Amino acid sequence: MGTNKLDELFTDDFLDSLDDDSTVDESASLPTWVTNDNRHTTNRAYHAILELKALAEADIDSFGEVETKKTPKFYKLKKAHVAKALGLSAQSIFNTSSFSPSILAFFNDVNDALLERHQNEQKKQLKRKRKKTGLRAKKKEVIVVSHQSLETKYNDFKAIKTEEVLNLAIERMPIDLRAKLGL
Numbered sequence: 001m002g003t004n005k006l007d008e009l010f011t012d013d014f015l016d017s018l019d020d021d022s023t024v025d026e027s028a029s030l031p032t033w034v035t036n037d038n039r040h041t042t043n044r045a046y047h048a049i050l051e052l053k054a055l056a057e058a059d060i061d062s063f064g065e066v067e068t069k070k071t072p073k074f075y076k077l078k079k080a081h082v083a084k085a086l087g088l089s090a091q092s093i094f095n096t097s098s099f100s101p102s103i104l105a106f107f108n109d110v111n112d113a114l115l116e117r118h119q120n121e122q123k124k125q126l127k128r129k130r131k132k133t134g135l136r137a138k139k140k141e142v143i144v145v146s147h148q149s150l151e152t153k154y155n156d157f158k159a160i161k162t163e164e165v166l167n168l169a170i171e172r173m174p175i176d177l178r179a180k181l182g183l
Helices: 002-009 012-022 041-063 079-086 090-096 100-129 140-172 175-181
Strands: none
Touching: 041 079, 041 100, 079 090, 090 100
């Protein structure tokens, strides 16, 4: 019963209509400085930056640690990586071409967005790391005072316990042995 309804939905007309929607003109979503030709440098550079951005976002999301001074800046795109993906020099893409100011502005915007995403992720990591529990949350002076007070209490209990044990031993001691000891 249920498969008949699905079979009706998956007719050739329905599937063709899905194909029509999926081939929406990409030029509507492209910036004005990017040409529609897939072989053109602006289009290739634009898509290379987007691919590198997606990789950097995945790296940022999966890093999961608090950054230190020695942590590599993996979240920052480099012009050389874009140039390597295109097989051109970074100089020709970002400085000497007619579209260089536009692509450089786009590149800087992407880097700014990645930096902001990385900083937000680092804030989350710091919140996770800062849980104040146990001895690490207390200052050294507080820990020392606490330890000293616990140690004096332990010694007092130990003395009381020893005194009680001796008194009990004396009470249960035979009378002749007590007399010899002078108790």
